[in-house]
Amino acid sequence: MKKILIVEDHMDIRKLLKMTLEFDDFEIHEAATGDAGWLLARELQPDIVLLDVMMPGALNGLDVCRRIKSDPGMRHTKVIMLTARVQSDDRAAGFSAGADDYLMKPFSTLQVLETIYRMEAAL
Amino acid sequence: MRTALADPAAQAEEGGRCFDEAAAAQMERFVDDFGRMYRERNEALREVTRAHHEALLHLSAAADLKDDDTGIHIVRIGYLAEALALALGQTVGFARMLRKAAPMHDVGKIGTPDSVLKKPGKLTPEEREIMNGHAAMGAEILGRSRIPVFRMAAEVALTHHERYDGTGYPAGLAGDAIPLAGRITAVVDFFDALTMDRVYRPAFRVEEALEMLKAESGRAFDPAVVDAFLAHAEAINALRCRITQECPSFDSLIDSH
Numbered sequence: 001m002k003k004i005l006i007v008e009d010h011m012d013i014r015k016l017l018k019m020t021l022e023f024d025d026f027e028i029h030e031a032a033t034g035d036a037g038w039l040l041a042r043e044l045q046p047d048i049v050l051l052d053v054m055m056p057g058a059l060n061g062l063d064v065c066r067r068i069k070s071d072p073g074m075r076h077t078k079v080i081m082l083t084a085r086v087q088s089d090d091r092a093a094g095f096s097a098g099a100d101d102y103l104m105k106p107f108s109t110l111q112v113l114e115t116i117y118r119m120e121a122a123l
Numbered sequence: 124m125r126t127a128l129a130d131p132a133a134q135a136e137e138g139g140r141c142f143d144e145a146a147a148a149q150m151e152r153f154v155d156d157f158g159r160m161y162r163e164r165n166e167a168l169r170e171v172t173r174a175h176h177e178a179l180l181h182l183s184a185a186a187d188l189k190d191d192d193t194g195i196h197i198v199r200i201g202y203l204a205e206a207l208a209l210a211l212g213q214t215v216g217f218a219r220m221l222r223k224a225a226p227m228h229d230v231g232k233i234g235t236p237d238s239v240l241k242k243p244g245k246l247t248p249e250e251r252e253i254m255n256g257h258a259a260m261g262a263e264i265l266g267r268s269r270i271p272v273f274r275m276a277a278e279v280a281l282t283h284h285e286r287y288d289g290t291g292y293p294a295g296l297a298g299d300a301i302p303l304a305g306r307i308t309a310v311v312d313f314f315d316a317l318t319m320d321r322v323y324r325p326a327f328r329v330e331e332a333l334e335m336l337k338a339e340s341g342r343a344f345d346p347a348v349v350d351a352f353l354a355h356a357e358a359i360n361a362l363r364c365r366i367t368q369e370c371p372s373f374d375s376l377i378d379s380h
Contacts, residue, residue, distance in 0.1 A: 009138040012147050016154055023158045032138035109157060121216050 002120055003027045005046040007037030007064060008082065009055045013105075017050060020109045021116075034059030038067055045073050048119050050112075051099075052082045053090060062097040069098030078119040082107065172270050173377060179227055179265065179276075180373045186232040189240060196315060197226035199366045201376050203311040204304075206359050210351040211307070223377060224276035225308045228283045231261025243323065255292045258284050275304055283308045286343045298345075306345040310336065310352055313343070315363065329360055 004026045008014040014030055021028050029044055031037035035057045041049060041064070049068060053061040065079050081094040081102040094102050101115050142150065184194045205222035209215070232240060235257050239250045246254055261280030265273050282296065282305030289297030317332040327335070333356055340349040352359060371379075 010141045011138045012140055012142045012150075014138060015147070016150065019151060019154045019158065023161050109154065109161075121214060123214075 001025055001027050002048060002116075002123075003029070003044060003046040004116070005029045005031065005037065005041055005044060005049045007031045007034065007041075007049060007055070007061065008052040009033060010052075013052075017107070017112065020107075020112050023109075023113060026116075033057040034061060034064045038064045041068055041074065041077070042071065046077060047123060048116055049077060049079045050082060050103075051079055053094065054084060062093055065094070065097040065099050076123060078123065080115055080119065172272070175268065175270070176223065176272070176377055177373060179230065179273075180376070182233055182264070183227045183230040186230050189235075189237065190229070190232055192319075195367060195370055196319065197229070198371060198373070198376055199315050199363055200228065200308065200311055201226040202362060202366050202371075203315060203359060204307050206355070206362055207307050207311055207348065207352055208303075210355040210359075211303075211348065213303070219380070220272050220275055221279075221304055221307065223272050224279055224304065225311070226376065227261070227265055227276045228279045228308050228312065229257065229261065230264055231257035231259065231280060233264075234260045255284070258282075258293050278302050279304045279308045281305070283312060285309070287345050288342050291343070301345075306348050310344050310348050313339070314352070314359075318360075318363065329356075 004021055006014055006017050006021075006028065008017060008030075009032055011032070014032070018028055018030065029040060029046065031040045034055045037049075037051065037055075038059055049064075051061045051065055055061060059067075061081060065081065068074050068077055068079055071077075078100040079098065081090075081097075081099045082105055083090040083094065083102055084105045091102055100119060103111060103115060140147070180197075183197050187194050187197050201222040201224075204225040205218045208218035208221050213221075235254060239246065239253050242250065258281055262277045265280055266277030268274070279302075281293070282301050285291035285294065285296045285301045285305060287298060287301070287306070289295055291301075314332055314336055317327045317335060318329060320326045333353065336344070336349055336352065340346045
């Protein structure tokens with residue numbers, strides 16, 4: 001079973017993401033801040049991280065992404081950024097931080113699953 | 124709108140809310156129902172795929188029986204193709220799909236007249252053409268579906284007689300222009316056919332078959348695929364013997380992970 005970590009500061013959005021992932025069989029973990037997300041990622045070494053860009057705390061989503069991508073224990077980990085804005089700046093910033101894919105908010109339930117299946121196929 | 128939580132520590136732990144409670148509850152109901160429909164849809168799709176797959180495997184087995192085999196040949200092709208795909212470093216998903224797709228590669232022979240298929244001795248050019256038509260015929264039978272495993276099966280049926288040097292049929296594709304699934308299936312089909320008894324000859328010994336395979340590297344077959352086969356020849360051959368012995372059903376071919 002693939003291990004997925006959701007890092008998202010809005011509780012309701014996090015819940016909806018979790019419910020979406022529950023359509024299938026995944027081991028799901030959650031964090032509400034970038035800092036907590038990074039600690040949990042290091043501990044769990046998840047297969048896939050769904051990562052919000054804008055979060056309060058010392059680390060935002062891009063920081064967490066960069067850390068995951070330079071961690072030798074998480075070479076297999078795929079990062080999907082959740083970006084609120086349609087601006088291509090966000091996308092470019094995500095990819096330059098090493099993100100494997102991104103999803104636009106408000107997220108589409110089917111797109112979340114399709115993106116995860118695509119990542120899984122590449123794992 | 125986010126409403127501030129009274130306890131800042133709790134907020135850091137849980138994160139902020141963006142909906143009021145009733146709206147959040149309603150939205151969760153929607154997602155819940157949607158999830159149920161999603162799962163039911165996938166289940167229905169799986170069942171349809173399964174029934175279709177089983178029917179086509181039986182048709183392939185019928186074609187195989189016409190071709191004086193026992194039917195286990197096509198099952199072996201599936202498992203050997205999967206093993207070879209993994210030996211080539213392909214993903215588990217690709218290898219598994221090939222296991223399900225490759226056994227149907229000769230289904231087109233169902234449409235080849237027995238007078239050609241079972242003719243002892245050399246075929247006339249006209250008969251050869253009829254014989255070679257089984258590739259396209261198989262692709263047509265399999266290619267009517269949009270489901271990925273049957274798309275792959277159609278691709279394999281169409282291309283498993285192409286040769287790496289470009290002198291194969293039906294299209295005369297060369298090198299990497301031949302889809303990998305077809306290049307892999309061609310190799311395992313060759314090896315498996317050589318190492319089984321036919322009415323017109325006894326089985327070749329494994330060592331002989333491997334030599335013959337090596338001789339076709341870069342000619343009939345992709346050298347990279349042949350190399351991977353030779354590097355794992357012992358394990359692949361053990362798998363071949365095990366399948367002949369255990370005779371796994373179509374169910375396990377379709378279902379097992």
